[in-house]
Amino acid sequence: MHDDGFFDARIAATYDDPSNPDPSPAVDFLSALAGPGPILELGIGTGRVALPLAARGVKVHGIELSQAMVAKLREKPGGDSIPVTIGDFSTARAEGEFTLAYLVYNTIMNLTSQEAQIACFQNVANHLLPGGHFVVEVMVPDLQRLPFGQTIRPYHASENKWDFDEYDIVHQGLISHHSKVVDGVLEQNSIPFRYAWPSELDLMAKMAGMNLIGRWDSWNRGPFTNLSEGHVSAWRKVTT
Numbered sequence: 001m002h003d004d005g006f007f008d009a010r011i012a013a014t015y016d017d018p019s020n021p022d023p024s025p026a027v028d029f030l031s032a033l034a035g036p037g038p039i040l041e042l043g044i045g046t047g048r049v050a051l052p053l054a055a056r057g058v059k060v061h062g063i064e065l066s067q068a069m070v071a072k073l074r075e076k077p078g079g080d081s082i083p084v085t086i087g088d089f090s091t092a093r094a095e096g097e098f099t100l101a102y103l104v105y106n107t108i109m110n111l112t113s114q115e116a117q118i119a120c121f122q123n124v125a126n127h128l129l130p131g132g133h134f135v136v137e138v139m140v141p142d143l144q145r146l147p148f149g150q151t152i153r154p155y156h157a158s159e160n161k162w163d164f165d166e167y168d169i170v171h172q173g174l175i176s177h178h179s180k181v182v183d184g185v186l187e188q189n190s191i192p193f194r195y196a197w198p199s200e201l202d203l204m205a206k207m208a209g210m211n212l213i214g215r216w217d218s219w220n221r222g223p224f225t226n227l228s229e230g231h232v233s234a235w236r237k238v239t240t
Contacts, residue, residue, distance in 0.1 A: 006110075006191045007045075007066040020048065021105075025219035026137065027052045030102055033133050033234065034058050039100040040127055042089035042120070043107040047073040047082065054078055061096065063089040090120040098127050102135040108201075109138065109174070109193035117196060118204050125208040130239040134210055137219070139230045141195040143167070172196065198224075198231060210235035 026049050030039070037059045041050050044062025046069055054060050055078065062084040064070050070086070073079040085094045089103075090111055101124045111117045124134045145153055146167065156163040161180040167173070174193040179186060196204075202212050213236050214221075217228040224231050 006189070007069050010187075010189075023049045023052055026104055027056070029219045029221070029232070030100065030135065031056050031058055033100055033135065035099045037100070038096060038098055039102070040094055040098040040124075042101060042103045042124070043110065044073065044082070044084060045069045045107075047076060047079055049102075049104055050082055051076060051078055054082060061085070061094050061098070063087060063092050063094055065089070090116045090123055092123075094127060097129045097132075099129055099132045100135065101127055101132070102137075104137045106138050106193070108136050109195055110191075112173070112192050112194045114172075114194070114196075114200075117194065117201075118207065121204040121208040121210070125210055125237055128210075128237045130237055132237045133213070133234055134205070134237070135232065135234045136201065137230065137232045138201075139195070140228055141172075141197065142229070143169070198233065201233060202235075205235040209238045211238060 030049070031053060039053070039058060039060055041060060041062045044050050044064045045066075050060045050062055060082055062082060064084055064086060065088055067086060070084050073082065073084070083095075085092050108117060108120065111120055121134070128134065142153065142165070151167045151169070152164055153167070154162070154164040163176070163178050166175040166177060172195050174195050175190050176193060177188070177190045179188045181187075198215065205212065213234050215224045215231050215233045216222055217224045217231060219232055
């Protein structure tokens, strides 16, 4: 039986929350960097970014572990026309070569070991044409908000929904815990992640033959500073 990981049918059914960030800035950024394409989204999910890119005429291919998420993609207008390779994006091979590969919305953190994240960078490099780009959107580890010795950080609490992160400082681990009441029933799920510092990601890229060309605090290309809560980073595959 195929393993959908932590994104099974129950999660896929509610993944497209209306409160999710507007994908337009990401689409603008990526389409400008894509060139003639085609491009590759790792962890394509339900197509939140891929579908608007395809609507602009960009040829998009995806890699996705969760068949439940891909099923939601297929339900959307245009979703049937996007090729998707089912598998772990750190190792799965999509057919063809690409001018751009990208990971959005902290998805790189779904790889919960340094080895898997290194493998992902190498897998991307193997997919890219010389001079192609790899773009990652990811949070900055939120450790500045943790008092010494504390490992739990609540970040949302309302009448029907509660969210908190649990940090493992030693192993750069993070478990995101979510609880909500739906029709009087309490639903809970917890998803493990591994956070990585920007400099660590740069080293992974260097090991895979890619060099950093820019880092910004968001898709709008604002400056990345010590107060930035996340970053969008772009690396270029070395041409030889």
